[in-house]
Every structure is written in structure tokens, then in C-alpha cells.
Amino acid sequence: xxxxxxxxxxxxxxxxxxxxxxxxxxxxxxxxxxxxxxxxxxxxxxxxxxxxxxxxxxxxxxxxxxxxxxxxxxxxxxxxxxxxxxxxxxxxxxxxxxxxxxxxxxxxxxxxxxxxxxxxxxxxxxxx
Numbered sequence: 872x873x874x875x876x877x878x879x880x881x882x883x884x885x886x887x888x889x890x891x892x893x894x895x896x897x898x899x900x901x902x903x904x905x906x907x908x909x910x911x912x913x914x915x916x917x918x919x920x921x922x923x924x925x926x927x928x929x930x931x932x933x934x935x936x937x938x939x940x941x942x943x944x945x946x947x948x949x950x951x952x953x954x955x956x957x958x959x960x961x962x963x964x965x966x967x968x969x970x971x972x973x974x975x976x977x978x979x980x981x982x983x984x985x986x987x988x989x990x991x992x993x994x995x996x997x998x999x
Contacts, residue, residue, distance in 0.1 A: 876910045876911065876912060876913075877910050878908070878909075878910050878915050880910070881910055881913065881914075881915055881928050882915075882928050884930075885928055888966065888967050888968070889928070889931075889932070889933060889966070891967075891968040892933055892965050892966070892967055892968040892970065892971055893926070893928065893933060894968075895968045895971040896926065896933065896935070896965065896971050897915075899971055899976050899979065900917050900924070900979060900983070903979070903980055903983040903984075904983065905919070906918060906919050906923075906983070907919075911925075913927055913928075914926060914927045915927075915928070917983075919983065919986050919987060920986070920987060920990065921986055921990045922938070922986075923937065923938055923979075923982040923983050923985075923986035924936060924937035924938065924979055924982050924983075931966065932964045932965060932966045933964070933965040933966075934962065934964060935962070935963045935964070935965055935975075936960050936961065936962050937960070937961050937963075937978055937979055937982040938954060938958045938959070938960055938961075938982055938986065938989070939958070939959055939961060939978070939981060939982055939985060939989070940957055940958065940959075940985050940988070940989040941959065942959045942961075943959075943961055943978065945974065947963050947974065947975065948961050948962065948963060949962045949963060949964055950962040957989040957990075958989050958990075961978065963975055963978075
């Protein structure tokens with residue numbers, strides 16, 4: 872893929888099933904509240920002040936990573952990574968729009984809701 876990284880470029884070559892899944896995922900996320908959605912490298916980021924989840928469109932699936940202040944154990948969770956002292960990244964794979972429902976949408980909403988509270992606190996300004 873050449874040129875500027877945009878949401879359209881990252882999703883252009885998806886199959887119809889994956890495009891439908893992507894559109895449902897994006898639409899669901901926008902209902903959570905104010906946020907910024909933007910393309911960065913090979914991902915589409917969903918962010919309040921910090922990213923609470925991102926999607927990497929792949930040829931056969933959507934690779935979705937979301938951040939919670941706890942570690943989930945569930946058959947849909949393919950991998951977890953401790954991304955900071957307060958955050959655990961969770962990986963799910965979406966291949967069809969019917970998957971964009973509970974529990975995945977519940978986890979994404981939780982990630983949106985907790986994103987402000989689990990981010991690292993600002994470093995105190997040093998006193999001179």
C-alpha cells in the first residue's frame with residue numbers, strides 16, 4: 872500500500888464481510904461519545920485523550936486491540952499484553968459483522984469509559 876495512511880486506504884481492500892464488520896465496529900464506537908478516530912501506520916486509532924482501542928485491518932480479519940485496567944480471560948481473547956502498570960491490551964479477531972456485539976462491544980465501551988482513569992498520571996512539575 873502506497874501513499875498517505877488514511878482510514879479509506881487501510882480499509883479499501885477488505886472483503887465485503889470485513890467492510891461490513893469494520894463499518895459496524897466504527898459505528899458502535901462513535902456511539903460511545905466524543906473521540907478522535909485517525910489512521911496511524913497500519914492501524915486505525917480510537918482515542919479520547921489517549922488511545923483506548925485500535926484496529927489493524929488484515930486480509931482475512933480485523934485485528935482489534937483494546938485497553939482495560941484488568942486482564943480478561945475469555946475464549947474470544949486471543950492474547951493479552953501488560954502494556955503499562957495500569958493497562959492490559961487485549962487482542963480479538965473479527966471476521967464478520969455479527970461478532971460486533973456483546974461481549975466485544977461491552978469490552979470496547981469499558982475501554983472507552985476507563986481510558987481516562989487508567990492512563991498514566993501526568994508527571995509533577997519540578998520545583999525550582
